[in-house]
Amino acid sequence: MKNSTLLFFCLCCFLLTKGENGDDLWLRYPPVADKMLQASYRYHVSALMVPSSDATLNIARQELLNGLSRLLQTQVPATATLRQDETVIAGTAQQCPLIAQANIAGLLKAAGNEGFMIVPKILQGKRCLLISGNTSIGVLYGVFHFLRLLQTAQPIPVQPIISAPKIQLRMLDHWDNLNRTVERGYAGFSIWNWHTLPTYIDQRYIDYARANASIGINGTVLTNVNANATVLTPAYLEKVKALADVFRPYGIRVYLTARFSAPMEIGGLATADPLNDSVRGWWKEKIKEIYSYIPDFGGFLVKANSEGQPGPQDYHRTHADGANMLADAIAPYKGIVIWRAFVYSHDNPIDRHKQAYDDFVPLDGQFRPNVLLQVKNGAIDFMPREPFHPLFGAMPKTPLMMEFQLTQEYLGQGTSLVFLAPLFKETLESDTYSKGAGSTVAKVIDGSVDQHMLSGMAGVANIGNDINWCGHPFAQANWYALGRLAWDHTLSSEQIAEEWLRMTFSNELTFLKSATRLMLESRDIIVQYSNPIGLHHIMGTGHHYGPAPWVNNQHRPEWNPVYYHKADSTGIGFDRTATGSNALAQYQPAVRRQWEDIHTCDEKYLLWFHHVQWRFRMKSGRNLWEELCYQYYTGADRVTGMQHTWESLRPFVDPQRFAQVTMLLKIQQQEATWWRNACLLYFRTFSHMPLPADYTPPDKTLEYYKQLQFPFAPGN
């Protein structure tokens, strides 16, 4: 064997074995299984022309070479001149004279700063496929899109594809602590190794950047919102700089969480009052220092006056005073401040649902232009199902950024198969009616309803140092979905699930049909067996794992499940209508009308907005108690159905991942039974009604469930 052939053979063996454990996420690039298709791809992609003009284009070329050699099982040669057969050319018009001559400038306008175009062209009489954009990063996104077409067995485009992101800031928020624990993290420890940074660049950092770039994520907040000021000290800034240097060519900016009391903790000042001159001066100097390390630093994410975090209210200042102080200091560097709206405190005992709106709506119009307000999808806290947050549409003068949670804090954590795109879509497609019908949450956050220049969507990361990144093999799909929806919120959950499955597992249609359904139904199923009909926040306190609707001993009333379900002898549910907390008044009249009447309210939100009598007649004809039983039992049964579906997919999945998911589904089945039994046994003590005769009664007592301890639950 010639040396070069041997080398290529070794490379293929390495590439083919790498990825077995999921360490390549959706960038596994397995050989195209359909030989006809592979032959057609080989014909259309017979040479590559990618100029070496900068680090981003070098990455694009490398990704193409790597991806194509694995997919097509042949080495696609790089070329500097057009060949007789078809050439793929990637670059901007400035970088690549052939693209400049291709007459695509008009089309490229629609691609903006980060978008791309993939277009077939005849140049110098020869067929070419151009992957272009107005910037190198646009080209890189185009390259990943092109590879996705091949990974998902799509035809080579015959018509131009033009794509630009609908949302500007597409981010991951890591809740990673400096000691490498991850708050609400279920996939091991933090991937940021502060001990070996800045000198040691873990391959994981590069793979993380590739994965993010492949789905258009362009920002990462490295640290927990429950912040530690130490990350702003020089020793850490050097480490942050090392990460920023790795991520830059992938189009990813680095952000940090700013602890509001940092001027006191690491600056030696006596106060952190945002209107105090020394404090303002301290932040200015600190920000100048940060930019001396990281010239394109993105900015700060701040959790203030929430769950014990310091903030401007400690000095009788408003959230706007706090945000603006940082915004003024960072504006000269074009940095931004992302201020969180997740606030609640015990002096709002009637309904935690209302506080963010009460605190922030009066401040609309007072924030500097470089401030975004980051709002969780719902008003309580990443529940399995929540109506959209009433702040969306209620602050037209402030750009609101979406905060979704990818880590499954309340959704079975690391053990449950739950595909979150349907949850995200449910919120994004909700109509706020803020500017009349059609003012969906998606259009509020993409800035189109109120004409904002800044727009953003973040996902609380579900990434850790587990061998497969996210703990559960299917949890990777939630990271993927966030990126895809932040790029284009009109994509359907089905499309995203199918894309991810094709890239991660197989393009076999039989597999895809069942596996897509498995994913699409999974979120509904967990809602059904854990929090049906609008129930919420009835999980174990502290670790948030498993059911504990009986808990009533937390010193903060709003941390107790009983505060939320309000079960009593008459019924169950939280009355948020005018006869109750009146949280509904925070929505537009058209939204209110959907939910305020107990007889017409969408039943998925019924107990969210109403205290409902046990014998209330539901649309199914069952009374509320019977419906609750039906939902819990059906949900748990459907997990058994998920197990059967997965079993039927055995022929399509490698043994390792097949076994992992099989074992996890077994745990999920046990959890579903646990939720069902514990909740029904407990709620029965209020309804005083029996389980319908056709259900197998729980084989354990309520006392048994109350005494279960979880010393191993993450977060304990």
Ligand SMILES: CO[C@H]1[C@H](O)[C@@H](O)[C@H](O)O[C@@H]1C(=O)O
């Ligand atoms: C980072 O703290 C988290 C906290 O762990 C979590 O239980 C709650 O959901 O939300 C907080 C927040 O979003 O700030």
